Amino acid sequence: MPAFQTTPGTRDILPPDASRWRAFVDVFASVVERAGYEQIVLPMFEDLGVFQRLGDTTDVVTKEMYDFVDKGGRHVALRPEQTAGVCRAFVQHHPNVPWKVWYSGPNFRYEKAQQGRYRQFDQVGIEVLGVDDPLLDVEVISLAHSFYRELGLCDVELRVNSLGDTGDRARYVDALAAYLRSRETELSRESQATLARNPLRVLDSKRAEDREVVAQAPSISGFFSHGAASHFAAVQEGLALLGIDFVVDDRLVRGLDYYRSTTFEFVSTALDAAQTAIGGGGRYDGLVEDLGGDPTPGIGFAIGVDRTLLACDAESTFAAPDGTADVFVVDTTGGRTALLLAAQLRGAGLRTERAYGAKSMKSQMKTANRSRAAVAVIIGEDELARGVATVRPMDGGEQTHCPLDAVVATVLDIVSKGKS
Numbered sequence: 001m002p003a004f005q006t007t008p009g010t011r012d013i014l015p016p017d018a019s020r021w022r023a024f025v026d027v028f029a030s031v032v033e034r035a036g037y038e039q040i041v042l043p044m045f046e047d048l049g050v051f052q053r054l055g056d057t058t059d060v061v062t063k064e065m066y067d068f069v070d071k072g073g074r075h076v077a078l079r080p081e082q083t084a085g086v087c088r089a090f091v092q093h094h095p096n097v098p099w100k101v102w103y104s105g106p107n108f109r110y111e112k113a114q115q116g117r118y119r120q121f122d123q124v125g126i127e128v129l130g131v132d133d134p135l136l137d138v139e140v141i142s143l144a145h146s147f148y149r150e151l152g153l154c155d156v157e158l159r160v161n162s163l164g165d166t167g168d169r170a171r172y173v174d175a176l177a178a179y180l181r182s183r184e185t186e187l188s189r190e191s192q193a194t195l196a197r198n199p200l201r202v203l204d205s206k207r208a209e210d211r212e213v214v215a216q217a218p219s220i221s222g223f224f225s226h227g228a229a230s231h232f233a234a235v236q237e238g239l240a241l242l243g244i245d246f247v248v249d250d251r252l253v254r255g256l257d258y259y260r261s262t263t264f265e266f267v268s269t270a271l272d273a274a275q276t277a278i279g280g281g282g283r284y285d286g287l288v289e290d291l292g293g294d295p296t297p298g299i300g301f302a303i304g305v306d307r308t309l310l311a312c313d314a315e316s317t318f319a320a321p322d323g324t325a326d327v328f329v330v331d332t333t334g335g336r337t338a339l340l341l342a343a344q345l346r347g348a349g350l351r352t353e354r355a356y357g358a359k360s361m362k363s364q365m366k367t368a369n370r371s372r373a374a375v376a377v378i379i380g381e382d383e384l385a386r387g388v389a390t391v392r393p394m395d396g397g398e399q400t401h402c403p404l405d406a407v408v409a410t411v412l413d414i415v416s417k418g419k420s
């Protein structure tokens, strides 16, 4: 066993998975940039207070934060998510609204590590600040939906709910708490503890003992104000207009305390695991104010990269991009010609590999074959003496000898014919 290994909940993303990872972010960027979202890059750690605004009954804040006092005596924390950072940046920089941003990158939560649940995990996401329009909620949800489609995922279920406005939510939480207390002895021990801290989260319980009590709990829809009800109705109409299937799940409360009004979650029905939520989000009107800004409506979502890629595996879609080289340079004359030719071929945009060290022709050709490159460019003593290179299509096509200054054009020609 090596002396050091990754610590629990962290992983190395090795080739070719790392290129698949990057391609994933590229697809996401293209989907949301088409809708006018611009990239933001936030610090990975911030003042602890920024994240504490996410709510003192949120597990992410109370139990899972990687926080520490730095050498300057500041109490900071690794970000557990990026919405709070976006809102902090909004208050700090006063951008014009609507502020439409997207992000990608790692977050950190001290969770129980398991398949699909890590302590360092990546998300891509968007946030929009400054607009309270139900049709924006539809746009935001539809962008996540389009992204999943673009990855080739089909078995994704969209669940939507509304938590009402702040007053509705508070009245509902009171009623729910009263109901749950009246049946407290029937709840699991864990849910009894959750009830004391955050009654809403009891609705998240997947435990068999809690099922009946949760099923009979009052529904939030009975507590909607007129405004909240019509907002939610408009969201559902908009989704229907776009032909996006969804189910209304009145038990969907989501992990973070700051959510209001529209909430949603995407679940992979192809994943046969405990962790099937591949993304989710909602409105968080109020968070900017909590961070010291003017009252500003906000909405966004975050998609788990790790878990969505597991869903892609389950649906056999979005494979790692093909990293095969276009051309392989073999040089048995000392390597200087290979150095020069490889630089020229790469400069022309060709994916170029070569062998290193003074290996024999046989050994270098073996590596060239293994690389599955479309073309081999070979320089032996004979070629060197004549100032040419042998250009050999690896599919068995006819090889040619061409002057060194014509190699790039010849290879480009063969590669582009092979691709067309």
Ligand code: AMP
Residues within 6 Å of the ligand: 081, 109, 111, 116, 117, 118, 119, 120, 121, 122, 123, 255, 277, 278, 279, 280, 281, 302, 303, 304, 305, 306, 307, 308
């Ligand atoms: P949240 O920020 O909790 O709303 O989570 C949004 C999405 O991020 C989830 O649907 C998951 O796909 C993903 N996610 C959250 N926590 C983790 C984790 N610990 N490990 C892997 N993915 C996660």
